[in-house]
Amino acid sequence: MKQLKMLHFTCFVALVFLLLALPASAGDDGLMAQVYDVAGEELGGLDAENILIITDIGSPAESYVFLDDFYAEFYGNGLLYTKNLLVVQNPRNSPLWFAFFNKSTGDCVFIEVSYGDVEEISYRVTENINFEELAADADSRAAWNGKISEKVFKGREFAIVTIANAWATGELDYELMQCLELHNHFCPGVSSGYVLANWVEDNYPLEDGVSYTVFSCPVWCKEDVFIKRWDTTPGTKGLWVSDLTAEEKEALGGSPAGIFVVTDKNAGTIKAVVLGFDFTPVNEGCGAQDGDPAWVSKYLMDLWMMDKDNWAQEGLVYEIAVIDIDADTLNEMKQADVNPYVVLGLLNPAGKATPSKNGISGIGQWMNEPKIKAKA
Ligand SMILES: [Zn+2]
Numbered sequence: 001m002k003q004l005k006m007l008h009f010t011c012f013v014a015l016v017f018l019l020l021a022l023p024a025s026a027g028d029d030g031l032m033a034q035v036y037d038v039a040g041e042e043l044g045g046l047d048a049e050n051i052l053i054i055t056d057i058g059s060p061a062e063s064y065v066f067l068d069d070f071y072a073e074f075y076g077n078g079l080l081y082t083k084n085l086l087v088v089q090n091p092r093n094s095p096l097w098f099a100f101f102n103k104s105t106g107d108c109v110f111i112e113v114s115y116g117d118v119e120e121i122s123y124r125v126t127e128n129i130n131f132e133e134l135a136a137d138a139d140s141r142a143a144w145n146g147k148i149s150e151k152v153f154k155g156r157e158f159a160i161v162t163i164a165n166a167w168a169t170g171e172l173d174y175e176l177m178q179c180l181e182l183h184n185h186f187c188p189g190v191s192s193g194y195v196l197a198n199w200v201e202d203n204y205p206l207e208d209g210v211s212y213t214v215f216s217c218p219v220w221c222k223e224d225v226f227i228k229r230w231d232t233t234p235g236t237k238g239l240w241v242s243d244l245t246a247e248e249k250e251a252l253g254g255s256p257a258g259i260f261v262v263t264d265k266n267a268g269t270i271k272a273v274v275l276g277f278d279f280t281p282v283n284e285g286c287g288a289q290d291g292d293p294a295w296v297s298k299y300l301m302d303l304w305m306m307d308k309d310n311w312a313q314e315g316l317v318y319e320i321a322v323i324d325i326d327a328d329t330l331n332e333m334k335q336a337d338v339n340p341y342v343v344l345g346l347l348n349p350a351g352k353a354t355p356s357k358n359g360i361s362g363i364g365q366w367m368n369e370p371k372i373k374a375k376a
Pocket of ligand 1: 183185186187188189190221
């Protein structure tokens with residue numbers, strides 16, 4: 001009898017320990033585990049060969065609290081940081097969202113979560129976003145345009161479709177992906193920045209003692225590449241942003257991209273390298289047609305610019321001028337109400353007409369609007 005009681009007691013103790021131990025593994029029921037579970041179920045598994053996760057985790061207010069769990073699940077599934085992940089920057093008032101993409105099927109699970117008082121998946125949808133399928137014919141394009149209007153991915157359709165499909169080609173440079181993290185979408189503007197950055201590095205190598213100062217004038221999506229790649233942040237006085245009027249652009253040959261000042265401490269030189277970027281070769285070579293929705297033509301432009309063989313195309317990146325300057329001139333270029341091209345003598349001060357409200361047409365606000373161009 002005593003032995004039986006002892007056995008009961010032992011069983012009881014074991015049960016208590018088991019119950020106490022449960023919360024340790026209850027992390028499996030945490031919000032991040034739920035997100036991965038849903039994605040895994042929808043996609044038929046999360047294998048490192050086929051999965052890309054795009055998320056803004058860390059950007060939304062206090063979403064950092066999920067970072068450890070997120071990465072525990074990420075590595076627990078055998079996924080790799082440089083192969084299966086793109087963490088984009090979003091504003092602090094953004095929702096916390098995740099897109100799980102399977103390149104072998106084209107399926108994408110988009111999930112939004114709420115957190116704070118209640119932690120739960122607040123929105124989820126699975127769509128096939130294989131670009132070839134979406135862009136196949138008028139019906140498929142109209143169907144996806146409809147999904148964009150419905151904001152099926154809560155307004156992130158353009159970003160997710162372009163990044164996921166570009167990644168699926170296996171040709172998306174990881175250093176370009178790092179720029180997309182900052183820019184949070186993949187557009188021809190950021191692609192042109194990548195081409196320009198490589199051109200500058202090829203022709204004015206970023207060697208020891210060399211630094212760049214960028215006058216982003218006119219400004220478009222390209223600037224975020226320079227910030228990521230060269231640490232030319234506005235706060236460290238590496239990047240000065242302003243715009244040009246249509247007349248000023250015309251006076252500079254039609255396609256000015258900016259002034260890249262190369263300071264070489266060892267040589268004691270400062271060169272203002274004035275560059276142009278012409279989208280004409282991109283438009284002609286990428287295969288986009290008049291009437292293509294923006295998400296089609298812009299993705300095709302991205303693909304064309306991802307191909308390094310196209311970078312040497314005549315007229316794509318070109319030197320407008322290379323001018324030796326001194327520190328005083330560089331300082332003058334940075335002042336408010338001064339046009340750096342005027343300081344360099346490339347524009348007449350009289351050329352400063354009314355400021356343009358929008359930049360080069362088609363550059364800048366490249367997000368989700370299916371701007372269907374009228375047929376010429
Ligand atoms: Zn952009």
